[in-house]
Structures are given as C-alpha cells and as structure tokens.
Amino acid sequence: MHAADDAARTTLVWLRDDLRITDNPALAAATDRGGPVVVVFVLDDDSAEVRPIGSASRWWLHHSLTSLAERLAELGTPLVLRRGGAERVIQELVAETGAGAVLWNRRYSAAREIDARLKTRLREDGVEAESFAANLLFEPHTVTNGSGEPYRVYTPFWRACRQRDVRPLAPTPARLSAPPDPVPSDLLGSWQLLPTAPDWAGGIRDTWSPGEPDALIALNDFVDETLVDYGLRDQPSRSVTSRLSPRLRFGEVSPVQVWHRITSAVPGADATVADKFLGELGWREFNWHVLYSFPQLAERNIRSEFDRFPWQSESEAGAEIEAWRHGRTGIPLVDAGMRELWRTGYMHNRVRLAAASFLVKNLLVDWRVGERWFWDTLVDADEANNPGNWQWIAGSGMDAAPYFRIFNPVLQAQKFDPERRYIRTWVPEVDSADYPEPVVDLALSRRRALAAYESTKAGGAAGGPGRAPR
Structure with a gap:
C-alpha cells in the first residue's frame, strides 16, 4: 500500500x-x-x-x-x-x-x-x-419524563436512570499505528499551564498524581478497600470518599467504568452503601443533563425569582469575600474547608456545602462569586457540577435546596467533626488568640437572609430551562 x-x-x-x-x-x-x-x-x-x-x-x-x-x-x-x-x-x-x-x-x-x-x-x-x-451514563436527550421533557427533580430522574442499562465498556486498543509522516505538535511547556512565580501548586502536587494509570488505581483502591466505610463519608477527617471527581472531570476514568466496577464488585450485603455512592454519580449525571437543557448554568439563575434577590455586590462585601476565600472568616469549619481548597485544590463535599451556604446566605453574596472562585481553585471543577451545585445551595437551581435550608457551620462541625480533627488539621490556630472573630453573626445573618428571600418571592414564578437545540 x-x-x-x-x-x-x-x-x-x-x-x-x-x-x-x-x-x-x-x-x-x-x-x-x-x-x-x-x-x-x-x-x-x-x-x-x-x-x-x-x-x-x-x-x-x-x-x-x-x-x-x-x-x-x-x-x-x-x-x-x-x-x-x-x-x-x-x-x-x-x-x-x-x-x-x-x-x-x-x-x-x-x-x-x-x-x-x-x-x-x-x-x-x-x-x-x-x-x-x-462521558455520561446516559445521553441527555434519552432520559425524559412522561411528557418528553427533561426531568427537573433529581429523585424521579435517578429512578428512571436506574431502570436503564448502562452501555458496555468500549474495547481497549492493543496497538495504534502512527502516520507515515510525523505530525507537528506544540510543546506542552509552551502552553504555560503550570504556575511560575509564585508557585502555588506545592500542596496540589503533594496531594494528586494525575493521569489514567493513577485514576484506575484510585478506582480499584476505593472499591476494594474504602467503599465498605462509605457510610462515614460525611466525616471530613476520615479518608472514606472516592476522590474520583477530578479523574471524572478530565475523563481519566469514565462514569461507565466506575459503574461497572462498583456493581460487579459489591455483594448484596454492601448494596446499600454502593447505592449511596452510585447516587452521587447520579447527581453528577443530573447536573450534566441540566446543563444540556440550560447551557447558561454558570451565568443565569434557573429560578427566575432569584434575578431579583438583593445580593451584596463584590464591592459591598469585598472584605468578607476575601476573608472567605482565604479561610479567615472566624468560622472554623468554613475556614478549614477554604484552606483545604487553597492548599490541595479539593474540598470535602460536606464542607463544600457549609462553605457555600455561608457565602450565599450568611454573607448574602451572589452564588456566581463563589462559583467563579471554585472554578479557578478546584481541580475537579467542571461546567455542570460546579455551577449546578452552587445553584442548588443558593436555592436558584433545578431541584434546589429550599432557600430556608441554611447550613449552620457550627452545628455541622459538631455533628461531623466533633473532635475537631479536620478543623485542627487546616486551622491549627483555631483555639489561639491569633484566630479572628467571626466576620458575621450566624443567627442575625440567617434572619437577614430569610427576610431577603421573602422580599423576592412575590414578584414572579420559578422559571426553568427551555429545550436546547440539538
């Protein structure tokens, strides 16, 4: 030839x-x-x-x-x-x-x-x-409700997904043929993806080893060794979560691989724990299906009433926002999470909820401010989960938490980090005079948030995504 x-x-x-x-x-x-x-x-x-x-x-x-x-x-x-x-x-x-x-x-x-x-x-x-x-378990246009519309609520969406078969794994190539003439390529270093000065990535380097081989090791280790303890996943001091989110975000491992590995390895006695984990995979799926129908997920409120919400601007809340970003709010659980994020590019999911709720409800800062910070600092930030989860916590999104559900970070810490192991790991000065006073009173700010929400409710009904062109 x-x-x-x-x-x-x-x-x-x-x-x-x-x-x-x-x-x-x-x-x-x-x-x-x-x-x-x-x-x-x-x-x-x-x-x-x-x-x-x-x-x-x-x-x-x-x-x-x-x-x-x-x-x-x-x-x-x-x-x-x-x-x-x-x-x-x-x-x-x-x-x-x-x-x-x-x-x-x-x-x-x-x-x-x-x-x-x-x-x-x-x-x-x-x-x-x-x-x-x-890169999903199911194509978005194939999972619709009885009217042929996208699901707006997670539970019936996931129930419908669980009634479907996940596709089989694609075969792995044993050999690939290179073209007869080399194809010119950029040098990866010329893209300058890595930080130079200051080098802020030391903690990320210490925490992660990107790439498919390590992703497969992480998946197998989670299934073989950690999944049995997944019921303790809300305790941030315990290493019982999968930490597969950045692997899934960059496609080093597919959700289909995770699905088949979990379902083929778990005996009946562990089925409940496995279902909990698969449900988290389901939330990832749900957010991607929402994004498919609502491509402006990172910019626009899905629920139109939140377009009138009296968020504080970045100029009005600038000092509080900076304290939040760098873990100096005087709220130990929030500060621990934000410092974990800055150091490792990751934050435990339970703490993400508390930190995000604190920003949008106790500080009344627009959720998009937090979403953009997470987008820049998380190694697992993707276009669906990051804004979808922020809209969930703000109350403005699809199947969102009711606005009146305001996470109390003190009670969250007492429940999920009672010995303060997680907090002391990231905020070692928490019990010293060097630790700042809270930037806001939790009880007063909660009442202010609820009053702000009441002021927005009368003017319009909840909106929703239109069907996107296919």
Missing part, C-alpha cells in the same frame, strides 16, 4: 475531557477502521462557546496530558497538541494529514455547537465525522 493510500485512511481522534485509553469509544472506533491514527488535544481558549478552565484545572491538565502522551507512545502513536479555535485547528489538521475521518466523544455544554458546525463542514468536504457517547 502506498503512502498516499495510508494517508487517505488516516483517522483523526479529537480528545477533550476524555483523556484515557480504556473505555474510549472514539479511540476504539478509530482502531476498528485500521490505518494510521492521529490523536490530538486542542487547547481552545478562543471559541466563544468554550469556558476557559481555571488555574488549578490547568495544572491538572498539564500532568494528565503528559501521562496520556506516555500511554499513547506505548501503543505506537504520539499525542499531537495544538492551540486555538477548535473548528479552525481540526480542519487544518485534516488538510495536513489527509485524514479520511474525524472521530470524537460527545460533550454536552454549549461547546457542542462547535462540534455540530464542524461535523457539518467536514461532511460537506467529504470527510467522515462521527461522535460517540462516552
């Missing part, structure tokens, strides 16, 4: 939030096609539909791409890196490589409009373009 024939059969696989070899339907389909495979990751900070990732996520991305490149090299093909608007970059790569097909795994944010336009353009140019279901 001549080189020209090889080039005609080249398949371009475009990876995004699916930085793995196992259970990667697009990569598996490229292997089935035969011929050379070009695997590309595009850093797209240019397209209007793409939300540029935050600083902690950029750190993770650098190391995850490094790991992926090593795995691909072992299979026989390099990872190609390009930067720029994806529509332009992918079409340029097709021209460079003579690719006959472009394959990718579907995404469900506003960026899917890029994919739709690109698929149309490629097909018009005679290039095969196919996308695959890979």
Whole structure:
C-alpha cells in the first residue's frame, strides 16, 4: 500500500475531557477502521462557546496530558497538541494529514455547537465525522419524563436512570499505528499551564498524581478497600470518599467504568452503601443533563425569582469575600474547608456545602462569586457540577435546596467533626488568640437572609430551562 493510500485512511481522534485509553469509544472506533491514527488535544481558549478552565484545572491538565502522551507512545502513536479555535485547528489538521475521518466523544455544554458546525463542514468536504457517547451514563436527550421533557427533580430522574442499562465498556486498543509522516505538535511547556512565580501548586502536587494509570488505581483502591466505610463519608477527617471527581472531570476514568466496577464488585450485603455512592454519580449525571437543557448554568439563575434577590455586590462585601476565600472568616469549619481548597485544590463535599451556604446566605453574596472562585481553585471543577451545585445551595437551581435550608457551620462541625480533627488539621490556630472573630453573626445573618428571600418571592414564578437545540 502506498503512502498516499495510508494517508487517505488516516483517522483523526479529537480528545477533550476524555483523556484515557480504556473505555474510549472514539479511540476504539478509530482502531476498528485500521490505518494510521492521529490523536490530538486542542487547547481552545478562543471559541466563544468554550469556558476557559481555571488555574488549578490547568495544572491538572498539564500532568494528565503528559501521562496520556506516555500511554499513547506505548501503543505506537504520539499525542499531537495544538492551540486555538477548535473548528479552525481540526480542519487544518485534516488538510495536513489527509485524514479520511474525524472521530470524537460527545460533550454536552454549549461547546457542542462547535462540534455540530464542524461535523457539518467536514461532511460537506467529504470527510467522515462521527461522535460517540462516552462521558455520561446516559445521553441527555434519552432520559425524559412522561411528557418528553427533561426531568427537573433529581429523585424521579435517578429512578428512571436506574431502570436503564448502562452501555458496555468500549474495547481497549492493543496497538495504534502512527502516520507515515510525523505530525507537528506544540510543546506542552509552551502552553504555560503550570504556575511560575509564585508557585502555588506545592500542596496540589503533594496531594494528586494525575493521569489514567493513577485514576484506575484510585478506582480499584476505593472499591476494594474504602467503599465498605462509605457510610462515614460525611466525616471530613476520615479518608472514606472516592476522590474520583477530578479523574471524572478530565475523563481519566469514565462514569461507565466506575459503574461497572462498583456493581460487579459489591455483594448484596454492601448494596446499600454502593447505592449511596452510585447516587452521587447520579447527581453528577443530573447536573450534566441540566446543563444540556440550560447551557447558561454558570451565568443565569434557573429560578427566575432569584434575578431579583438583593445580593451584596463584590464591592459591598469585598472584605468578607476575601476573608472567605482565604479561610479567615472566624468560622472554623468554613475556614478549614477554604484552606483545604487553597492548599490541595479539593474540598470535602460536606464542607463544600457549609462553605457555600455561608457565602450565599450568611454573607448574602451572589452564588456566581463563589462559583467563579471554585472554578479557578478546584481541580475537579467542571461546567455542570460546579455551577449546578452552587445553584442548588443558593436555592436558584433545578431541584434546589429550599432557600430556608441554611447550613449552620457550627452545628455541622459538631455533628461531623466533633473532635475537631479536620478543623485542627487546616486551622491549627483555631483555639489561639491569633484566630479572628467571626466576620458575621450566624443567627442575625440567617434572619437577614430569610427576610431577603421573602422580599423576592412575590414578584414572579420559578422559571426553568427551555429545550436546547440539538
């Protein structure tokens, strides 16, 4: 076979939030096609539909791409890196490589409009373009209520999901063929994803090892050793959670892999604990289905009455916001969580609830201020869970917590960290004179929040997402 024939059969696989070899339907389909495979990751900070990732996520991305490149090299093909608007970059790569097909795994944010336009353009140019279901348990348009509309409440949504079969795992390629001529690639270091001066990532480096191999180890360790204690997951001093969230966010492991690993390993006696964990996977799924129907999730209140809520502006609450960001509010559980976040790029879920509630209800700060801070500092911040969870705690989102549910961080600490092990880990000066007085009175600020909510209720009914174009 001549080189020209090889080039005609080249398949371009475009990876995004699916930085793995196992259970990667697009990569598996490229292997089935035969011929050379070009695997590309595009850093797209240019397209209007793409939300540029935050600083902690950029750190993770650098190391995850490094790991992926090593795995691909072992299979026989390099990872190609390009930067720029994806529509332009992918079409340029097709021209460079003579690719006959472009394959990718579907995404469900506003960026899917890029994919739709690109698929149309490629097909018009005679290039095969196919996308695959890979990064959710179920495609959003396939899980609807009796009226054919998206579910607005988690419990019936998850009940409907549990009645469906999760797809089987995609086969793992044993070997990939590189194209006959090397494809030029950016140097990863030129993207400057890592911090320089000051180097704030020391604690993140000490805490995490990004990449698919470590993701699979983390999954197996959780199922084999930790899942049995998952019933204690609300105690932040205990290491009984999966810590798979950044792995799922970057697609180093798929939710389908997690599902099958859990359900195949858990005997009947542990089924209740397993169901609790799968329910957390279900909340991830629910948030992504909400985002599919409401792409403005990070910018707009789903419940329209909250458009009138008297949030404090950043200028009005600037000092309190800064105290919250850096763990100096004088509220020990909140401060411990915010310091854990700053140091490790992660925060225990129970503490996230308390810290977020404190910001939006006790300080009356717009949830979008907190969402943007988490977006920049969390290694697991994604486009669905981050704003979806903030809208849940603010009361403005789909199936949100009632606004009057205001987490008392003192009572939360007494219940879930009674010996203050978690608090003392992150706030060692908590019992000393160096620890600040609370920036706000919890009881008074709770009453102020409830009064503010009452003032907004009379003017309009709850809104909801319209059906997004498919």
